[in-house]
Amino acid sequence: MSYRVSGARVGATMAATALVVGCASMDGIAPRSTPAAPQDFKAHQTFGADVAEGAWPAADWWTELGDAQLDALEREALEANPSLRLAQARVDKARGLADVARSSLMPHVDADVQMRRERFSNHDVVPEPLAGSWRTQSRLALDFAYELDFLGKNRAAVAAAVDRGDAARVEAFAARLVLSVAVARAYVQLARLDDQLDITTTTLRERQQIYGLTRDRVAAGIDTRVELKQAEAALPATREEITALSEATTLTRHQLAALCGQGPDRGLEITRPKLQRVEAVAALPSRLPAALLGRRPDVVASRLRAEAAAKDIGVAKAQFYPDVDLLAFVGVQSLGLSRLLTIGSAIAGMGPVVTLPVFDGGRLRGNLTATDAEYDVAVERYNEALVDGLRDIGDAIASIRSVAAQNIQQSLALDTAREAYDLALARYREGIGDYLSVLSAEAQVLAQRRREADLRARAYDNRINLVRALGGGFETRIPGDTAVQHPSASMNPA
Numbered sequence: 200m201s202y203r204v205s206g207a208r209v210g211a212t213m214a215a216t217a218l219v220v221g222c223a224s225m226d227g228i229a230p231r232s233t234p235a236a237p238q239d240f241k242a243h244q245t246f247g248a249d250v251a252e253g254a255w256p257a258a259d260w261w262t263e264l265g266d267a268q269l270d271a272l273e274r275e276a277l278e279a280n281p282s283l284r285l286a287q288a289r290v291d292k293a294r295g296l297a298d299v300a301r302s303s304l305m306p307h308v309d310a311d312v313q314m315r316r317e318r319f320s321n322h323d324v325v326p327e328p329l330a331g332s333w334r335t336q337s338r339l340a341l342d343f344a345y346e347l348d349f350l351g352k353n354r355a356a357v358a359a360a361v362d363r364g365d366a367a368r369v370e371a372f373a374a375r376l377v378l379s380v381a382v383a384r385a386y387v388q389l390a391r392l393d394d395q396l397d398i399t400t401t402t403l404r405e406r407q408q409i410y411g412l413t414r415d416r417v418a419a420g421i422d423t424r425v426e427l428k429q430a431e432a433a434l435p436a437t438r439e440e441i442t443a444l445s446e447a448t449t450l451t452r453h454q455l456a457a458l459c460g461q462g463p464d465r466g467l468e469i470t471r472p473k474l475q476r477v478e479a480v481a482a483l484p485s486r487l488p489a490a491l492l493g494r495r496p497d498v499v500a501s502r503l504r505a506e507a508a509a510k511d512i513g514v515a516k517a518q519f520y521p522d523v524d525l526l527a528f529v530g531v532q533s534l535g536l537s538r539l540l541t542i543g544s545a546i547a548g549m550g551p552v553v554t555l556p557v558f559d560g561g562r563l564r565g566n567l568t569a570t571d572a573e574y575d576v577a578v579e580r581y582n583e584a585l586v587d588g589l590r591d592i593g594d595a596i597a598s599i600r601s602v603a604a605q606n607i608q609q610s611l612a613l614d615t616a617r618e619a620y621d622l623a624l625a626r627y628r629e630g631i632g633d634y635l636s637v638l639s640a641e642a643q644v645l646a647q648r649r650r651e652a653d654l655r656a657r658a659y660d661n662r663i664n665l666v667r668a669l670g671g672g673f674e675t676r677i678p679g680d681t682a683v684q685h686p687s688a689s690m691n692p693a
Contacts, residue, residue, distance in 0.1 A: 225519060228564060230512070230571045230692055232578035234505060235585055237488040245593045246487050253482030255494060258672035261383050264659070265475030269386050272459055272469070276382050277375060279460030286371040293360075293367035300360035303353040306345040311530070313338040329534075337539045340530020340546065347525060347551075352517030355510045362507035366500045369673075373496035376671035382458050383663050389451045390472035391656035396444045398648045403437040405641070410434060412627065413634060426634040433638075476655075477662045481599045484669065488589050494670035495588045501581035508574040512692035515570040519563055521555040574692055591668035598661045606654055613647040620644045 257263075261273050277283065318333045319325040348354060413430040416422040452466030459465060484490065492498060527549035533539045556563060620640040626632030666672075 225516060225564070225567060228567050228571060230574045230578075232575040232582075234502075234578050235582045237491060237585065237589075240488065240586070240589055242488050242589055242593065245596065246483055250596060251480055251482040253484055255484045256666045256669050256672045260666045260672055261379060263475075264383070264477070264662075266386070266473050268470060268472065269383065269474070272386065272455060273379055273382055275459040275461070276378055280378050280458060281460060282374055282378060283371070286367075286374040290364070290367045290371050293364040297357070297360040297364045300353075300357045303346065304348065304357060306343060309342045309344075311338060311340045311342050311528075314536075334534045335536065336532075336534060337536055338530065338532040338546075339539065340528050340532070343525075343527040343529075345525045347523040349523060350517040350520055352514050352522075355513040355517070359507040359510035359514070362503045362510065366503035366507070369496050369500040369503065372673055373500060376496060376667060376673070378458065379671065380663055380667050382455065384660060385451055385455050385458060386472055387474070387656050387659040387663070389448065389455070389469070390474055390659070391652055392444055392448045392451060393471050394652035394655065395649060396441065396448065398645070398652060399437060399440045399444060402641075402645055403434070403441065406430070406433045406437055409624075409627075409637060409641075416630070419630075421630050422634065429634060429638070474659060477658055480603070481596045481665075483592070483596070487592070491585070491588050491592075491670075494673055495584070495668075496670060496673045498581070498584045498588050499673070501577070501584040505574070505577040505581045508570075508577040509692040511570050512567070512574055515563075515567040518566065519556065521553050524552045524554070526550060526552055571692075588668065591664070595661055595665035595668050598657070599665065602654055602657050602661055606658075609647065609650050609654055613644070613651060616640070616643040616647045 259270075259273075262270055314335065314337050316333060316335050319329050319331065321331045323330070346353065410427075410430040410433070413422055413427050417424060417427050449466070452469050453463045454466075455469060456463050456465035492502070527547075529547045531539055531541075531544040532546045533541075533544040538544055620637075620643070623632055623636045623640040627634065627637045
């Protein structure tokens with residue numbers, strides 16, 4: 200329930216209001232969450248030990264992989280993928296809501312045109328000869344309304360809407376980063392499958408040669424049909440692996456085509472990747488983790504939404520106090536149309552209207568409690584994004600180091616396995632070795648070749664993961680969009 204008071208003595212009305220507002224109390228209602236700071240998390244040993252100093256990723260970070268075809272696929276995806284258009288629609292919606300909020304800071308002017316046929320009561324305030332008669336009432340006026348935002352409620356709502364608009368633009372960049380990472384990862388997967396297909400094709404050729412050799416040994420009475428069948432069984436098994444790898448390659452091409460917003464035929468045009476080898480060296484920009492606040496789009500967007508939620512609390516608190524509106528009108532009004540536009544029909548008026556809460560059944564307290572909870576949710580999402588960002592960087596650095604160490608050992612293992620295989624095969628050709636020795640040595644070589652291809656793909660993946668963890672080239676200014684300033688003010692609600 201609310202009372203409306205209009206008149207010239209606004210001061211007296213507001214003084215009386217202050218006494219009544221005590222009925223709606225904010226006591227005991229407050230947020231519980233506190234925004235974390237990067238320095239709250241220990242990461243010096245992870246980010247500082249044996250880590251070279253590097254630069255922040257560029258917005259077109261994938262060009263560092265040195266593959267022109269990948270560059271073209273990234274451009275196609277960023278132009279045509281539906282997920283980016285969806286993100287842009289969210290940006291447009293947020294911009295529109297900000298414009299709606301800004302309108303509350305401006306005067307509103309409405310044109311009021313009324314014309315109604317009305318019978319006046321015989322027992323009302325209208326005297327005879329009008330009482331009991333039908334007459335046409337006409338009104339043509341401009342109505343003015345302006346809310347005097349003494350407590351800053353509307354300004355806080357505008358600031359919250361602007362923060363949400365900025366957050367939507369940052370999230371659009373985050374969607375761009377997710378898409379570019381997905382394209383690069385699928386491309387690396389295609390390169391890995393091509394390598395595995397080469398290895399398996401080479402293995403098939405070698406096994407065909409061994410099968411021919413075994414057949415000759417059987418003819419010479421050195422081996423039995425048991426060894427011949429073992430060598431023969433390896434051929435269809437290898438062809439089956441080739442078929443499975445070909446299927447996986449086709450599916451990956453379809454995935455890349457879909458990421459580019461195209462049909463599966465686009466995948467058929469993709470040729471074999473020619474990625475430039477990346478250095479297996481962990482390098483991080485300086486000023487981590489503090490600089491992460493302005494470089495990770497998910498962290499920045501979460502912080503902006505927490506800032507908006509803090510301003511929403513100011514709006515909710517302001518609703519406990521009076522609203523003061525200034526109303527005015529000017530125009531003409533008359534009974535009938537013949538005298539509507541004469542000087543005597545002129546009307547005008549102006550005055551304040553004060554709306555104050557007296558009893559609302561707990562609505563204001565409930566709204567403030569819910570708004571505080573929304574702030575807590577936004578702050579904890581920000582804290583979670585910060586923790587996840589630091590973990591992502593730590594994971595990427597650990598994986599880069601691990602792959603570098605594994606590459607050294609894998610190279611030694613492959614050389615040893617090749618030597619063992621060459622010796623076993625030579626002994627088999629000379630008739631002094633058996634087929635099982637050749638089969639065992641071959642299995643080790645095959646495993647190490649596949650391991651080599653997998654580690655090469657992991658090196659690319661780790662580099663991509665580090666780029667994503669470092670924000671993928673995000674800065675305070677989004678390419679192709681307006682500046683998004685990183686909020687420096689505290690997220691603590693007023």
